[in-house]
Amino acid sequence: MARLSRHEYYLQMLALVASRGTCARRQVAAILTDTEGRILATGYNGPPSGYPHCRDHIPCPGALDPAGDTARCVAIHAEQNAIVQAGLSGNLARAAILYCTCSPCLNCAKLLCSLPHLRHGPGAAARAADPHALARQGRRLC
Numbered sequence: 001m002a003r004l005s006r007h008e009y010y011l012q013m014l015a016l017v018a019s020r021g022t023c024a025r026r027q028v029a030a031i032l033t034d035t036e037g038r039i040l041a042t043g044y045n046g047p048p049s050g051y052p053h054c055r056d057h058i059p060c061p062g063a064l065d066p067a068g069d070t071a072r073c074v075a076i077h078a079e080q081n082a083i084v085q086a087g088l089s090g091n092l093a094r095a096a097i098l099y100c101t102c103s104p105c106l107n108c109a110k111l112l113c114s115l116p117h118l119r120h121g122p123g124a125a126a127r128a129a130d131p132h133a134l135a136r137q138g139r140r141l142c
Contacts, residue, residue, distance in 0.1 A: 043081030
């Protein structure tokens with residue numbers, strides 16, 4: 001059997017990372033790597049640390065809202081969690097590639113634009129425009 005490429009490896013890893021998500025609506029994952037392909041941080045969607053998990057307790061007020069409407073949802077997005085985790089470990093400045101199971105929402109795209117050297121890896125997120133283009137156009141894709 002052929003060895004997986006790094007991209008294939010990270011794309012398969014996304015499913016495992018997403019399985020940690022505790023949002024009642026969907027499971028999303030993000031992986032940040034450096035230019036050498038080292039994993040800097042992972043993130044999945046769910047409430048902030050110390051808050052009750054939506055799937056274990058009463059769902060958040062936004063659990064039954066229409067798709068794309070996250071105004072009442074208490075979950076932090078996977079991309080946001082990966083950025084926070086990379087920052088807490090001192091690795092955020094080295095972030096170069098984002099792998100994600102979906103395209104970023106406008107707020108996540110704006111955060112990702114703050115990381116000047118970041119680009120999307122292949123996969124679901126890469127099929128959409130890059131986060132810089134998303135923010136410029138004001139588009140929301142997930």
